[in-house]
Every structure is written in C-alpha cells, then in structure tokens.
Amino acid sequence: MYQALEDIRVIEACHYIAGPYCGKMFADYGADVIKIERPGTGDGARRLRPFADNDPHPEKSGVFLNLNTNKRGITLNMKNETGKKIFKDMVKTADVVIENFRPGVMDKLGLGYEVLEKTNPLLVMTSISNFGQDGPYRDFAMSELTINAVSGFMASCGLPEREPLKRGENAESYQAGLTAFVATMGALFVSRFQGEGQHVDVSIMEAMLGSVDNGARDKLSYLYSGELLVRHDPRITSRTLMPECVTPCKDGYVQWRANPTWWPRYLDMLAGGDEEKRAELEERFPDLYDITKLEESWAVCLEWSMDKTKQELMEEAQKYRVPCMKVSTPQDLVEDKHFKTVKFFSEIEHPVAGRFLYPGFPVKLKGCPTQMNRPAPLLGQHNEVVFGELGYNREDLVELKKAGVI
Amino acid sequence: MAKPHLPLEGVRIASIEVVYAGPFATQMLANMGAEVIMVESINYRPVASRPGKVPDSSLETPGRLRGLHNKDYTVAGIWNREAAFNSKHFNKLSCTIDLTRPEGKDVLRRLIEKCDVFFENNSVAAIERLGLTYDVLSSWNDKLVYVNAPALATEGPYKDFIGYGTNMEALIGHAWLRGYPDEDPMHLYFDVYQMDASGGMAAAASILMGLWHRARTGKGQWIDSGSAQTVIPQFPEAIMEYTMNNRVRRTLGNRDLWAAPCGVYPVRGDEDRWICITCYNEEQWQGFCRAIGSPEWASQEIFATHASRYEHQDELDEYIKEWTSIHDDYEAMFILQKEGVPSAPVLDERDTLRDPQVVHRQFYERVDCTKNGTGVHMFPGMMWKYPKTPMSIRIPPCALGEHNEYVFKEIIGMADEEIRRLEKGEIIGGNAYREEVL
Numbered sequence: 001m002y003q004a005l006e007d008i009r010v011i012e013a014c015h016y017i018a019g020p021y022c023g024k025m026f027a028d029y030g031a032d033v034i035k036i037e038r039p040g041t042g043d044g045a046r047r048l049r050p051f052a053d054n055d056p057h058p059e060k061s062g063v064f065l066n067l068n069t070n071k072r073g074i075t076l077n078m079k080n081e082t083g084k085k086i087f088k089d090m091v092k093t094a095d096v097v098i099e100n101f102r103p104g105v106m107d108k109l110g111l112g113y114e115v116l117e118k119t120n121p122l123l124v125m126t127s128i129s130n131f132g133q134d135g136p137y138r139d140f141a142m143s144e145l146t147i148n149a150v151s152g153f154m155a156s157c158g159l160p161e162r163e164p165l166k167r168g169e170n171a172e173s174y175q176a177g178l179t180a181f182v183a184t185m186g187a188l189f190v191s192r193f194q195g196e197g198q199h200v201d202v203s204i205m206e207a208m209l210g211s212v213d214n215g216a217r218d219k220l221s222y223l224y225s226g227e228l229l230v231r232h233d234p235r236i237t238s239r240t241l242m243p244e245c246v247t248p249c250k251d252g253y254v255q256w257r258a259n260p261t262w263w264p265r266y267l268d269m270l271a272g273g274d275e276e277k278r279a280e281l282e283e284r285f286p287d288l289y290d291i292t293k294l295e296e297s298w299a300v301c302l303e304w305s306m307d308k309t310k311q312e313l314m315e316e317a318q319k320y321r322v323p324c325m326k327v328s329t330p331q332d333l334v335e336d337k338h339f340k341t342v343k344f345f346s347e348i349e350h351p352v353a354g355r356f357l358y359p360g361f362p363v364k365l366k367g368c369p370t371q372m373n374r375p376a377p378l379l380g381q382h383n384e385v386v387f388g389e390l391g392y393n394r395e396d397l398v399e400l401k402k403a404g405v406i
Numbered sequence: 407m408a409k410p411h412l413p414l415e416g417v418r419i420a421s422i423e424v425v426y427a428g429p430f431a432t433q434m435l436a437n438m439g440a441e442v443i444m445v446e447s448i449n450y451r452p453v454a455s456r457p458g459k460v461p462d463s464s465l466e467t468p469g470r471l472r473g474l475h476n477k478d479y480t481v482a483g484i485w486n487r488e489a490a491f492n493s494k495h496f497n498k499l500s501c502t503i504d505l506t507r508p509e510g511k512d513v514l515r516r517l518i519e520k521c522d523v524f525f526e527n528n529s530v531a532a533i534e535r536l537g538l539t540y541d542v543l544s545s546w547n548d549k550l551v552y553v554n555a556p557a558l559a560t561e562g563p564y565k566d567f568i569g570y571g572t573n574m575e576a577l578i579g580h581a582w583l584r585g586y587p588d589e590d591p592m593h594l595y596f597d598v599y600q601m602d603a604s605g606g607m608a609a610a611a612s613i614l615m616g617l618w619h620r621a622r623t624g625k626g627q628w629i630d631s632g633s634a635q636t637v638i639p640q641f642p643e644a645i646m647e648y649t650m651n652n653r654v655r656r657t658l659g660n661r662d663l664w665a666a667p668c669g670v671y672p673v674r675g676d677e678d679r680w681i682c683i684t685c686y687n688e689e690q691w692q693g694f695c696r697a698i699g700s701p702e703w704a705s706q707e708i709f710a711t712h713a714s715r716y717e718h719q720d721e722l723d724e725y726i727k728e729w730t731s732i733h734d735d736y737e738a739m740f741i742l743q744k745e746g747v748p749s750a751p752v753l754d755e756r757d758t759l760r761d762p763q764v765v766h767r768q769f770y771e772r773v774d775c776t777k778n779g780t781g782v783h784m785f786p787g788m789m790w791k792y793p794k795t796p797m798s799i800r801i802p803p804c805a806l807g808e809h810n811e812y813v814f815k816e817i818i819g820m821a822d823e824e825i826r827r828l829e830k831g832e833i834i835g836g837n838a839y840r841e842e843v844l
Contacts, residue, residue, distance in 0.1 A: 062646030135766035143684030146750035168584035221473035221489035222755035255576035367627025
C-alpha cells in the first residue's frame with residue numbers, strides 16, 4: 001500500500017503556523033517535506049508557548065513539535081549566495097515550494113517564481129501571505145486577532161453590549177494553512193497531468209472571506225437583504241422553554257440545542273421513564289412557546305442537571321435523542337472515550353521533549369496507511385542526509401557551516 | 407502548448423450534501439473545474455439551505471433563514487433563493503432523484519458508474535437507511551473515491567449521537583476555548599462555528615488526496631472525513647498544554663498566548679466600530695509606540711519588557727483606548743500599519759464589499775441569477791488565485807433539479823421514454839416539489 005502523497009516532494013520555507021500547517025498536511029499523508037530553517041535560531045514557532053516541562057527550550061515548543069511532525073529539517077541561509085544555489089538545486093528535485101515570507105521577499109532574494117520556474121518548469125510554488133501578493137495591504141502585518149477582524153464574521157460574534165469576539169485560539173491560522181494545502185493540491189494536478197507549473201497566491205484574508213459559516217453566506221445574505229447580522233445574547237433570545245444555551249451541571253457545563261419537534265423527547269428525558277412525572281411536567285408546561293414560564297422551566301432543567309456530570313448528562317440526553325453535548329475542556333477531549341476508541345490522539349516520542357499525545361489526522365484514508373511516527377526535526381537534524389542527496393559530502397558540510405550557510 | 411485547463415476538469419463527483427460543511431467541500435472542487443452533481447431529493451429539503459415549507463418557528467428564530475432573498479416566503483421556488491444555499495452552490499449541477507425507492511437507487515447506481523467520486527455529509531444513520539454505504543457503492547464502481555463526512559464520526563461510541571454545529575463545537579472543545587474570560591460560561595453559545603470551515607476544507611483535501619492516490623495506483627478507496635476530527639487539530643496549543651504539562655487552560659478571549667497588547671478597542675464616535683491591535687514582539691511594540699507619538703505612559707517600568715506588558719495588559723488596554731478613541735478605525739489601521747503593527751478594523755459584511763484590498767483583488771464577482779428569481783448580485787468568490795488556470799464563478803447557483811435532463815440523458819444515457827416514465831412515477835425530477843408552495 002502507498003501513502004497517499006508519497007510521490008510528492010515539498011520544500012517548505014515557512015515559519016509560525018499557516019505555512020507549516022500546510023506542510024504538515026503533506027508530511028502526515030506521506031510526502032517528503034523538507035523544512036528549511038534559519039541557521040542558529042530556526043523557525044520562530046520554536047519560541048512559542050506551551051513548552052514541554054514548562055522549559056522554554058527551542059526543541060520543546062508544543063506549537064513547533066505539533067506543526068512539524070513527519071518532516072525532515074535542514075538549516076539554510078537563503079540570503080547567502082551559496083545558500084541560494086543550494087536552494088535552487090533542491091528546487092530542481094521538488095514538486096512544490098511553500099513559502100510564507102512577506103510578498104516580494106523571495107523576489108528580492110533572487111528566488112522568486114520567475115527564477116525558480118526556469119530551473120523547474122513543473123514547479124508548483126505556493127505563496128501564503130496575509131493579504132495576497134498585490135494590493136494596498138500587500139505589506140501589512142497580521143495577527144490571529146486581525147485575521148478574525150477582517151473575515152467579516154467576527155463583527156457579529158459576542159455579546160451586543162461588548163466588543164466583538166474572535167474565535168478560539170489560533171484556529172484561523174490553521175484554517176488558512178489547510179486552505180493553502182487544498183490550493184496547492186489543485187495546482188499539483190495541473191503540474192502532474194498537464195505539464196504546467198504555476199505560482200499559487202493564497203491570501204489569508206480571502207481564505208477567511210470566502211469561508212463558510214457567517215463567511216460567504218452572510219455576505220450574500222447582506223447583499224440580498226441589506227440587513228447586517230448583529231451580536232445577540234444567547235441567554236435572552238430563547239424562543240421556547242427548551243434550553244438553547246450553555247447550562248451548568250455537577251462538574252462543568254453542557255450545551256443544548258432547541259427545536260420544537262424535540263420538546264416531547266425533552267420531557268421524556270426529564271421524567272426519566274416516570275409516567276406520573278411526565279404527566280405532571282406536561283401539565284406544568286402545556287405550551288412550549290409560553291416564555292413567561294422560561295425561568296420556571298430552566299429551574300426544572302437545572303434541578304435535573306445538577307446531580308449529573310457533563311458526561312452522564314450528555315449520555316442521558318442522547319439516550320432520549322435530545323441534542324445536548326458536554327462543554328469539553330482540553331482534558332475532557334484528550335480523555336474522552338470516543339476519541340480514545342477511534343485512536344484519534346497519537347503518541348509520539350521526541351528525543352528532547354519526551355513522549356506525549358498529539359492531535360491526530362483530520363481525515364482517514366482507509367485505503368492508504370497513515371503514520372504519525374516521526375517527531376518534528378531538531379534544528380538542522382537532516383542536514384547531512386538531505387545535503388548528501390544533493391551531492392555534498394561531510395567536508396563540504398563543515399565548510400558550509402563555517403561560512404554560515406547551514 | 408495548449409492553454410492549461412482547470413485542475414479538476416474531467417473529474418465527476420456525485421454529492422448528497424446538506425447545509426454547510428458538505429457544500430463548502432464540493433464548492434472548492436467545483437471551482438477547480440470538477441463536474442459536481444448534487445443529487446437532491448424530490449420530496450425532502452433541509453430547511454436551513456433549501457427551504458420548502460417553512461415552519462412558523464423558523465420565521466421567529468433569529469438567524470434561521472435570514473438569507474432568504476426578499477424575505478418572501480410566498481413565491482414559488484423559495485428553495486432556490488436562500489443565501490445559505492446560493493453562496494455555496496455555484497459551478498455545480500443539480501438533479502433530483504427519490505433515493506428511498508429501489509428505482510431511484512438504480513438511477514443513482516447508473517450515475518455512480520460514470521463518476522470518479524461520491525461524497526456525502528449526512529448522518530451515518532441516514533446513509534445506512536438509504537443503503538448507500540461504501541460496500542454498496544464500491545460494488546457499483548470499484549474505482550470510486552467514496553467520502554463520508556458526517557458531523558461527528560462514522561465509528562466509535564458517539565457515532566449515533568445527534569447534535570447541531572453548536573453542540574459539536576462544545577464537544578470538540580472550541581466553546582470552552584472561546585468567549586469572554588470574565589463572563590459566565592452560559593454566554594458560550596454561538597451560531598458561528600469553526601467545524602464547518604475545517605470540515606469542508608478537510609473533506610476537499612481528502613477527495614484530492616483520494617484522487618491523487620487513484621491516479622497512481624488505479625484504486626479507489628473509502629475516506630472518513632467526519633467533521634469533528636477535522637477541527638480538533640486546529641486547537642493544538644491548548645491540547646498540548648494539557649498533554650505535556652497537565653495544565654487545563656480556559657478561553658483567552660480576544661487575547662493571545664504570545665502577544666501584548668492584543669485587543670479590540672473602541673474608536674471615535676458612538677457607532678459599533680472597533681480596531682484590533684496586536685504586538686507579538688519588541689519590534690512591533692516599538693513600532694506601536696512610534697505610531698501613537700511615543701507617549702510618556704509607554705515608558706513606565708511595567709511596560710518595559712514584553713513579559714511585563716503581558717502581565718499588565720489590563721493597564722495597557724486603558725491607555726490604548728485613549729488613543730484609539732480619537733481615531734476612526736481605518737485611520738488607526740493605516741497609522742499603525744505604517745510602523746509594522748498588526749492591526750485591522752472589525753469588518754462587517756458591508757465593509758468587506760468596499761474594503762480597498764478586497765476591491766483591488768476583485769474578490770467579489772457579479773453573478774446573474776435571474777433564473778432563480780434573485781436577480782444580479784455580487785457574490786463572495788475565489789479563496790486563492792491560480793494565474794495559469796484562473797478560477798471564477800462560471801455557472802450561477804444551481805436551481806433544484808435544474809440539470810436533470812443533462813444528467814439523465816447525457817451522462818446516464820436514458821431515452822426520453824424512460825425519463826418520462828420515471829418522472830411520472832416521481833422517481834426523478836417531476837412536479838412533486840411544486841405542491842409545497844405556501
């Protein structure tokens with residue numbers, strides 16, 4: 001059996017999250033991904049929290065370790081003439097170059113697409129940038145927060161009396177990386193089957209603007225109606241007596257979703273098979289739209305909830321086909337029995353950082369073996385083997401190191 | 407050499423897709439030139455995207471069906487006028503088949519024989535009930551790339567759990583990791599999710615990988631692209647903080663693990679306008695200070711190092727608000743970006759239409775959709791650019807059953823007589839859905 005992408009070679013000249021996540025998709029599904037880092041300091045992600053053992057060591061950043069599994073890592077100074085020559089030699093053997101420098105940097109280095117295309121006409125070069133390779137914001141800086149800001153969906157998230165709220169963590173940087181992977185795969189089809197390489201221009205802003213869920217839908221919705229989506233308080237917009245929000249339970253919180261057709265099941269759940277109790281509830285709440293009884297109905301729900309853990313509550317609700325799920329903390333997620341059963345998290349041993357669980361594969365290709373067994377490379381770990389493949393011997397490497405090339 | 411054609415030209419995909427994540431997945435592939443054929447039911451439509459009869463409660467609930475063109479629930483064909491559908495179904499074709507009956511399933515079989523990919527994002531139970539599992543479809547076409555993309559999973563203890571996006575976001579940990587840190591968690595209900603975005607994009611990725619593998623080996627395969635597991639990898643920092651150090655973190659709100667300042671600040675005027683500012687490092691902080699005129703407060707001891715600024719963000723934010731409140735949002739962005747500071751206004755839907763960068767990049771495309779009764783509008787367009795094989799909105803959003811003749815006649819090769827017979831039996835196309843007009 002072949003891994004899905006094992007006939008693809010990728011050169012990744014990327015740092016931080018979006019570019020390396022694109023590279024990780026290639027690496028985890030079998031491609032040979034060679035990650036280029038700056039000699040000495042390496043990828044800036046090596047300095048990002050959290051660190052294994054809380055030790056801010058460049059080989060112990062959880063961010064870096066996770067983003068660079070299954071890749072080979074080399075160091076190369078791309079500003080140095082020899083470094084540039086080596087880069088071009090590598091490009092000759094590659095199918096893909098992914099880079100996320102600011103627009104124009106690769107051109108200034110003399111390593112722009114026009115140059116690389118001459119050494120490898122089939123090359124797919126993917127440039128991931130904040131706002132695209134041209135336009136008035138071309139050189140603007142970006143952060144996870146501002147990715148959310150320009151997406152169009154943040155304005156309607158959060159409470160009405162407060163500032164708009166971004167989505168959690170760095171999710172959009174990862175989403176941009178995933179988008180770049182799909183864009184690159186598409187271009188590979190043109191390169192492999194039509195014999196034409198090209199320069200793919202991925203703008204993180206556009207990856208957000210066209211995305212789904214209050215992305216493209218609400219932009220078109222606005223164009224249809226002229227109405228903007230506004231922030232609302234989920235605690236006071238309930239239209240029925242069935243909870244449609246987050247509520248507390250014994251050891252945390254659960255999240256409910258209401259739908260009029262599920263009201264009978266919800267009552268069944270509260271009664272728990274007790275017919276007398278069921279009849280009593282029905283008598284107390286004859287009309288699910290009568291929101292004058294909202295507080296009373298919530299009190300019943302809370303009373304039912306408070307002696308159950310979030311796991312027990314979720315399973316009980318699901319037994320009655322009521323859509324309610326636990327609000328998982330990171331710990332709940334890692335220890336969750338479902339994700340354990342499907343073996344979602346993978347354990348990887350790293351020579352410096354140690355052995356612990358990593359998030360696993362986003363999709364499962366059942367006809368291809370997938371392996372998450374190679375930890376992120378140490379800085380320059382594969383210099384000897386990768387440069388060896390290019391014809392440099394050990395003495396050359398010593399010279400290159402002296403000259404500050406690697 | 408002839409001009410190259412779109413990446414996936416010649417690839418045919420049959421799709422039974424609902425709501426958001428599924429349509430988003432095949433939208434990417436349709437944009438890249440694949441012939442995506444939606445197989446829709448002739449007698450059932452998911453309310454959120456293809457509304458048929460509109461339940462009263464949907465009209466009352468904010469957020470649902472907000473995208474219906476002209477908000478007119480009485481004119482025929484409302485299923486062709488919802489933004490939730492139209493924004494994710496251009497460049498695709500639609501045919502209608504009753505898959506609950508054996509004759510309908512046979513029509514699907516003949517279509518699948520001519521397809522490269524089958525994609526669906528329904529509940530596992532629905533696909534099992536329809537008898538459209540991998541075993542069945544691969545017996546019809548052994549080279550098929552077959553993709554299930556249910557909300558949760560195709561296997562495991564929660565396989566049959568029911569839930570909407572908002573429930574899933576709680577289960578996979580996103581609800582816990584977003585929200586205001588200083589509000590009680592009961593406000594953590596969002597109708598904006600991450601899972602549809604990750605699920606759609608990852609499913610598109612899985613199809614491309616399946617096709618790539620098939621091109622080399624000649625083999626189709628079964629792909630599990632359950633959305634829940636596509637989104638968990640987008641929160642590795644919090645997960646690894648737990649797996650490495652046993653620390654359980656809560657939401658950071660609008661702040662960040664690494665940056666200070668990092669916040670959303672009010673700007674001049676009383677309107678709901680905001681500017682976001684982030685400094686990841688000393689260089690950006692220095693740029694920030696220069697941009698706002700190097701005020702005295704910035705030289706205080708508590709703001710002297712990045713670590714100290716991270717500690718004292720509340721104080722920092724108060725000072726920053728003073729500056730932002732005398733500027734408007736775009737003005738503040740241009741001042742700050744000139745000094746290399748990551749900053750941007752919070753754009754709403756309207757702002758994205760006139761933002762100079764969006765206009766320059768021609769992100770929105772004009773689409774004539776008069777045939778669906780919605781007229782001519784700008785549509786959110788392509789998410790990346792291929793210079794040699796440019797993508798665009800080539801085909802306006804498909805109306806329900808619009809391409810029946812093409813699919814049944816030209817792809818499957820049915821004779822007119824058979825088409826008429828199946829239509830009469832309400833197996834394909836036909837008039838069944840017209841009766842639902844209010």
